[in-house]
Amino acid sequence: MKIYQYLLAPALLVVISSAAFASSPRSQIVDFYRQQAGEDFSAERGKQLFSTRHDGGKPETPSCTTCHTSSPKNTGKTRVGKPIAPMAVSRNADRYTDLKKVEKWFRRNCRSVLGRECSPREKGDFLTFMINQ
Amino acid sequence: MKKLLLAAAIIALTPLPAMADRTSYKPSNNPTFKKECGACHMAFQPGFLPANSWELIMDDLGNHFGEDASLDDETTSLIKQYLVKKAARRVSGEPPLRITRLRWFVREHNHEVSSRAKKKAGTMSNCTSCHRGAERGYFDDD
Numbered sequence A: 001m002k003i004y005q006y007l008l009a010p011a012l013l014v015v016i017s018s019a020a021f022a023s024s025p026r027s028q029i030v031d032f033y034r035q036q037a038g039e040d041f042s043a044e045r046g047k048q049l050f051s052t053r054h055d056g057g058k059p060e061t062p063s064c065t066t067c068h069t070s071s072p073k074n075t076g077k078t079r080v081g082k083p084i085a086p087m088a089v090s091r092n093a094d095r096y097t098d099l100k101k102v103e104k105w106f107r108r109n110c111r112s113v114l115g116r117e118c119s120p121r122e123k124g125d126f127l128t129f130m131i132n133q
Numbered sequence B: 001m002k003k004l005l006l007a008a009a010i011i012a013l014t015p016l017p018a019m020a021d022r023t024s025y026k027p028s029n030n031p032t033f034k035k036e037c038g039a040c041h042m043a044f045q046p047g048f049l050p051a052n053s054w055e056l057i058m059d060d061l062g063n064h065f066g067e068d069a070s071l072d073d074e075t076t077s078l079i080k081q082y083l084v085k086k087a088a089r090r091v092s093g094e095p096p097l098r099i100t101r102l103r104w105f106v107r108e109h110n111h112e113v114s115s116r117a118k119k120k121a122g123t124m125s126n127c128t129s130c131h132r133g134a135e136r137g138y139f140d141d142d
Helices: A002-020 A025-037 A043-051 A099-114 A120-132 B002-013 B031-037 B051-058 B073-085 B103-110 B115-121
Strands: none
Touching: A025 A099, A025 A120, A043 A120, A099 A120, B031 B073, B051 B073
């Protein structure tokens, strides 16, 4: 019995600590935006942001769907014809796992489409929508 | 007759200066450039444009042919240095911003390109649609 206790304690520790750090790179990115936004995110608002034709951006890119197509599950296309892998996490497990990459493309694409940067709430809404897709 | 042969030989042996190294533009081996400048289109070989053209392009990535292609300052200056070092020789006049407007490009693509191929490519900037080996530096394939 004694010996089991000795073995059990470290095993439990491993289980507990891995649970605490189980949050994936993707959920860490969402948490990062949640801390900045100070409110909960909505997949519905994220869908709106994705599908709406916006004014204020560059005329060549009125909507996120211009390149990402109307469904996040589809393969998209840049304006020069290069394929873009689907944005939906269910179709592309690599999506939204590198904060620097995510920030770079939010900055560029929000400026191109909306003519301004997206707010932390908009970014979180968008990611929440894509994670549910 | 001798003279004619000589003339023909000279013509045959003289490489056309602008054509000489055009069929195989050295592909880039710079990973930062390839990753960042190959995200929306193929990473165009640095040898297609002169240094002052690359400078103008790299200094205005926020307004990049109708899109925001901005990068952080460090990456921008890294890529700029690389492009300037590997650039083509300077041309006279305003630095060109597009490969597809260069005189040799227009000449080369004026007659030989079918409208079907053009339609499929969508834009002449889509080199790989017609030149499958473009990224590896081969353009005389089709």
